[in-house]
Amino acid sequence: xxxxxxxxxxxxxxxxxxxxxxxxxxxxxxxxxxxxxxxxxxxxxxxxxxxxxxxxxxxxxxxxxxxxxxxxxxxxxxxxxxxxxxxxxxxxxxxxxxxxxxxxxxxxxxxxxxxxxxxxxxxxxxxxxxxxxxxxxxxxxxxxxxxxxxxxxxxxxxxxxxxxxxxxxxxxxxxxxxxxxxxxxxxxxxxxxxxxxxxxxxxxxxxxxxxxxxxxxxxxxxxxxxxxxxxxxxxxx
Numbered sequence: 001x002x003x004x005x006x007x008x009x010x011x012x013x014x015x016x017x018x019x020x021x022x023x024x025x026x027x028x029x030x031x032x033x034x035x036x037x038x039x040x041x042x043x044x045x046x047x048x049x050x051x052x053x054x055x056x057x058x059x060x061x062x063x064x065x066x067x068x069x070x071x072x073x074x075x076x077x078x079x080x081x082x083x084x085x086x087x088x089x090x091x092x093x094x095x096x097x098x099x100x101x102x103x104x105x106x107x108x109x110x111x112x113x114x115x116x117x118x119x120x121x122x123x124x125x126x127x128x129x130x131x132x133x134x135x136x137x138x139x140x141x142x143x144x145x146x147x148x149x150x151x152x153x154x155x156x157x158x159x160x161x162x163x164x165x166x167x168x169x170x171x172x173x174x175x176x177x178x179x180x181x182x183x184x185x186x187x188x189x190x191x192x193x194x195x196x197x198x199x200x201x202x203x204x205x206x207x208x209x210x211x212x213x214x215x216x217x218x219x220x221x222x223x224x225x226x227x228x229x230x231x232x233x234x235x236x237x
Contacts, residue, residue, distance in 0.1 A: 064126060067235060079168055080172060082129065089162075095117060098115040103135060121227055139152075
């Protein structure tokens with residue numbers, strides 16, 4: 001009888017130990033799962049903030065929704081300079097500038113201003129304003145042809161020294177009303193970023209570097225119909 005009582009006691013102790021282990025396991029899984037979800041949410045929030053901050057939107061720039069821009073030329077108020085925005089140059093990455101209109105050419109708002117080419121891929125950039133071309137940025141063109149894009153003014157300073165064309169506008173005050181600037185431009189870029197995020201795990205694949213910074217030239221991950229669709233959605237072509 002004594003042996004039976006001893007075995008019964010040990011069996012009860014084993015059950016207590018197993019029960020404690022099971023309870024501890026459930027508690028641990030719940031606790032770590034909650035912490036993981038919280039940490040994931042925090043990281044996601046940081047990545048979103050990083051994306052929004054990554055695309056510069058200066059206050060003195062008027063943006064066309066096809067990701068080109070225009071601003072007054074400080075040294076010559078009768079002229080404006082035109083270029084492509086920070087989103088466009090980072091989205092497309094190192095590409096050649098083709099079909100640059102020569103000085104004296106007349107261009108209309110919404111028409112093709114120039115093209116970006118990379119092998120068989122290309123995208124037309126739309127003019128943000130109508131006018132007569134008076135100059136082109138030869139330094140930027142030379143950097144693109146010499147494969148020094150990363151060190152070019154277009155890459156480092158797209159809104160100042162990285163301009164593409166200089167034009168004499170036909171009606172700056174009227175046409176700028178159809179463009180975006182200041183708070184409206186930043187809100188628009190926020191929406192563009194949100195749309196971009198929705199494509200990160202599908203069409204664009206891996207587009208984030210360590211630290212939450214999108215990879216320059218992310219659109220090059222897309223081929224064929226995906227590329228054409230992307231152009232329609234972001235560049236309005």
